Amino acid sequence: MQAKPAILKVLDVVSVLLLAAAAYLALVFAPTEAVMGQVQRVFYFHIGTAWTALMGFIVAGAAGIIYLAKRDEKWDIVEVAAVEISLVFFLITIVLGSIWARPVWNTWWTWDPRLTTAAVTELIYIAYFMLRQGIEDPNRRARFGAVYTIVGAISAPITFFAIRLFRTIHPVVIGASDSSAQGTFAMTGDMKVAFFFALFAFTVIFIDLLWNRILMGRLASRVEQLKLNLTS
């Protein structure tokens, strides 16, 4: 059985502390936005979780390419781990965005380019796990999964750039918003501190979760191998 490395245990604790600090900065330290009020504070974790999801989708795509080149199972494990974490964090991003939208846009959901591409991306990666569930042969499953994540990874930058490429209601915080955007605001110095700290905290949390999930993936792979040995 694999013991958890000491450095990972330290990273677990650091991640929890960073999350607590990010929550403090977002909920207490950052000033209240003049037009939207308290709900604007959701923005810090909305962007943080979106950033985590984007990193995961890119890591998964890269792991897919390396797997196809090397045919080494460890890259398949990295790919699955990254997709799973991204799926969870992107779900949180969508839910937080919807909660923010209710008082600001007066609706929970609208079929805007950014929201639509985000929903499509989430569905693409849900389908990834459905695809994997349907294939028994581990090598075939890994090969199909790798191709799928490479194609799927295209959806992540499309979602990211949707608010910069299309006419949209969704605001752009860094850069110029479209004239039809609603809920745009300029960040003050303290808001920027909370924002960039949240990005940093979520980056560390992503690394910690990815490492933990990779260890679990290795364990799952060993169990599967033993099952195959015993049944054959």
Place this chain on the structure above:
Amino acid sequence: MFFQEAPPDTSAYMIAGYVIFFIISAIYLLSLVIRRRNLEADLKTLEAMQAESRPASARAAPASARKQVRKKVTRRK
């Protein structure tokens, strides 16, 4: 100054947002812990099963080897 409005009270949405964030994160972390625990239990069971099946095959091998040795001995006679 007289016409300046206070920001709307959207605290309930903010609280809902952070509560949902922590609930989904906690569920995911719990699922990681449970799945890891189940995999460790599976691994223990499978390793025990493999260890049980090994002595049987190990016993079979010396028996066949013993027969071959016996054949060689009779041929020499």
